[in-house]
Amino acid sequence: MEWIVPILSTLVGFVIGSFLNVVIFRFNQPSLTVFKPSRSICLNCKKPIPWYDNIPVLSFVFLQGRCRYCQTKLSWRYPFIEALTAAGFLVNSLTFAFTLPFPLALVGADVLAGALIVLFFTDLDTMLISDANTAFVIAGCALLYLDQGLRIDHSIFLINLITALIAFSLIYILRLLFKIFGNKEAMGMVDIVLISALALALGPMKVNLAIIVACFTGILAALFFRKKLRDKIPFGPFIAVGGYTALIAGDAFLNLIGFMPYF
Numbered sequence: 001m002e003w004i005v006p007i008l009s010t011l012v013g014f015v016i017g018s019f020l021n022v023v024i025f026r027f028n029q030p031s032l033t034v035f036k037p038s039r040s041i042c043l044n045c046k047k048p049i050p051w052y053d054n055i056p057v058l059s060f061v062f063l064q065g066r067c068r069y070c071q072t073k074l075s076w077r078y079p080f081i082e083a084l085t086a087a088g089f090l091v092n093s094l095t096f097a098f099t100l101p102f103p104l105a106l107v108g109a110d111v112l113a114g115a116l117i118v119l120f121f122t123d124l125d126t127m128l129i130s131d132a133n134t135a136f137v138i139a140g141c142a143l144l145y146l147d148q149g150l151r152i153d154h155s156i157f158l159i160n161l162i163t164a165l166i167a168f169s170l171i172y173i174l175r176l177l178f179k180i181f182g183n184k185e186a187m188g189m190v191d192i193v194l195i196s197a198l199a200l201a202l203g204p205m206k207v208n209l210a211i212i213v214a215c216f217t218g219i220l221a222a223l224f225f226r227k228k229l230r231d232k233i234p235f236g237p238f239i240a241v242g243g244y245t246a247l248i249a250g251d252a253f254l255n256l257i258g259f260m261p262y263f
Contacts, residue, residue, distance in 0.1 A: 009093035009110075010086045014056035016110075017085030020118055021078050027122045027130065045070035056082040081117065088113040088244070095248055099151070108143025109247065112201070115140055116240035119194075123236030129190045137194055141201035144247075148201075156203065163204045168196040191235050198243045205259055206250035214242030 022040065026032040040049040047069045053059045060079040067074060089110055096105040115136035123129050149157040171192045178187075199207040218238040 005098045006090055006093045009089040009106075013086035013089030013110075014082055016089070016114055017082035017117075018054065018056045020085055020114055021081050023118050023133075024077075024081065024121045024125075025075075027118075028126045028128060042067045042070060042072065044072040056086075077121070081121070085114060085117060088117070091248060104143045104147035104150070108140045108147060108201070110140075111136060111143065112140025112247070113244060116244055120237040120240040123234040127232065127234045129188075129194075129236050134190055134193060138197045141197040144201040148203075160200050160203050163207060164196045164200040167199040167207060168192060171195060187235060191239060194236070194239050194243075198239070198246075202243070202246050202250060205254055206246040209250050209253060210239075210242040210246035212242070213245050214238040217241050 023034055025043070026034060037048070040054055041047060042049060045067060047067075049068075053063060053068055057079045060074065063074075065074050065076070066072065092106060092109040092113060096109050097103075098106055115133055118133050119129055119137065122133065145157075145160055148160070171187065175187050175189075175192065195207070195211065198210055202210060214235070215238070218233065218235060221238070222233055
């Protein structure tokens with residue numbers, strides 16, 4: 001019976017991924033909202049997409065990546081985000097136990113994964129992160145924080161809370177110093193809130209790993225795309241990569257190098 005939760009998680013991930021596509025592609029478009037229009041539409045011909053053309057991944061394959069009506073080529077992101085969300089939910093189900101009556105860790109990890117996927121693509125496209133999406137990141141981290149404190153060790157409540165406060169304070173001070181002496185914004189307030197929320201869920205050791213991974217992947221992306229130092233690079237996508245990497249692989253990595261997860 002152990003296979004039921006991973007399979008159900010994967011199927012739910014495909015469905016949630018389809019919804020995340022709506023959130024991402026309608027983000028920052030004045031004429032569209034998440035719930036209006038209520039049905040998915042082709043952005044070119046504006047015709048509603050029937051349910052049988054909206055099956056995650058499969059419809060894209062059957063339609064050969066084109067709209068049924070106007071034959072406009074559809075973005076590869078649609079099936080990619082659906083598959084990515086399903087993969088994330090599958091990994092979460094294999095990493096976090098489904099504990100009844102309240103599977104806080106698994107639900108929290110799924111909420112966080114979905115929010116980080118939206119954050120990655122919206123910030124990459126527009127350099128904007130919505131307050132609603134930030135709230136979902138915080139909610140996912142809060143559920144993970146509660147699960148650890150209730151199920152593992154009550155001292156985690158205090159340790160992780162102090163870690164989050166320290167992370168917020170240090171990065172905020174760094175931001176002020178850059179603004180005063182460098183006359184530039186080193187990091188947005190939303191980025192600071194995101195890192196602080198991750199610190200609440202990850203704890204002191206794993207949040208450091210998340211920041212290291214975020215900085216490393218950010219540098220690699222800048223070099224790969226030949227970004228100059230004066231160009232603006234959104235940091236949100238790299239926070240998402242670092243945060244989720246630390247969430248899933250943090251304990252294994254820390255044990256590998258000889259560190260306990262919290263000390």
